[in-house]
Amino acid sequence: MVMKNQHPKIRSCDIIPLPAFRDNYIWLLRRDGAAAVVDPGDADVVDAALRQHGLRLDAILITHHHADHIGGVAELVQRHAPAVYGPADGNIPFVTHPVREGDQIALEALDIRFDVLEVPGHTATHIAYLAPWILFPGDTLFSGGCGRLLGGTASQLHESLQRLARLPGETRVYCAHEYTLANLDFARQSEPENAERERVRKECELLRAAGRPTLPTTIEREREINPFLRTHVDGVLRAVSAHAGTRPHNAGECFAALRAWKDVF
Ligand SMILES: [Zn+2]
Structure with a gap:
């Protein structure tokens, strides 16, 4: 295709x-x-x-x-x-x-x-490639989710994802795995109220049923549906607090708790 x-x-x-x-x-x-x-x-x-x-x-x-x-x-x-x-x-x-940060x-x-962006977190030396409106984020950002911590820290990954979330909304994101539907299962737990995510989910279910990729996604879409880009949102904070039994003090703590929750989901 x-x-x-x-x-x-x-x-x-x-x-x-x-x-x-x-x-x-x-x-x-x-x-x-x-x-x-x-x-x-x-x-x-x-x-x-x-x-x-x-x-x-x-x-x-x-x-x-x-x-x-x-x-x-x-x-x-x-x-x-x-x-x-x-x-x-x-x-x-x-x-x-x-190549390293700042290289073209x-x-x-x-x-x-392509511009080279250093986006540590999934691994310590992970990079992404960015051209106008095109992003290859490797295993840093998935549709509805993000990579596991396999070498970097939660705070590094949080910062890397926040950086990607600030890219122009129409940037197409070519993720390295078809994890979208499983990620959206977790997103439903970590932010129960999100109508746009449910709409996207239906669209992705149809794509997968037809044997087609759910990717590329866009930065704009991920800002709306991906709980790992939404750790400042009240609905995510509430779900994470309920799961962890304690309310995170800031978006960084919320991110770390969310990542840990997903690891055992
Ligand atoms: Zn990987």
Whole structure:
């Protein structure tokens, strides 16, 4: 399935979801014969798509070191010798272009530039890639949820998510997992009253029933439905207080309690 970017401010590069493993998406960007992939956990999935669409792999963008995001990098490097962008992290081999906060990546053949954002929390060295109206957040932000703490702290993840929440609302968010419906189950517990979330949920149920991704989402949508971006909202504070048996003193404490609650949900 090919999603054309309909947004008037987005140039016409296609972004295609490649389902991998049980619930990962490897996002493939293509323009003319050129392609880049984000977090290729599985090389065969990427190769099949390259063959199907007649593409040459120019670049790999890596957000963090987990195996389901980098497992295919070695084989893809061997087969295609692409440029490999990623955080300077000893756990990530084959990076030809280590990048950090403030760096800009120009993928000339795709006619697109990304800013690198450091968004620690899920891991300590996690980064995200941002182009105008396009965000690849890796496992930092999901639709209706966020990544677990597997190396970073709750306060880091909270800050990273708040930063992403301040991006322009129409920014499309290409999350790395199809977790939306499960996340919205938890969201229902952590903010019982949210009509917009229930509306989105119905839409996502139909998409999944048709075998289609619920992604990309948008920053605007996530601000409205994602409890992890809503720890300042009274309904979330009340639910977290009731669950934890004590009222958090601020949004940061609320976030930490919410993340801990989700871990055992
Ligand atoms: Zn991860």
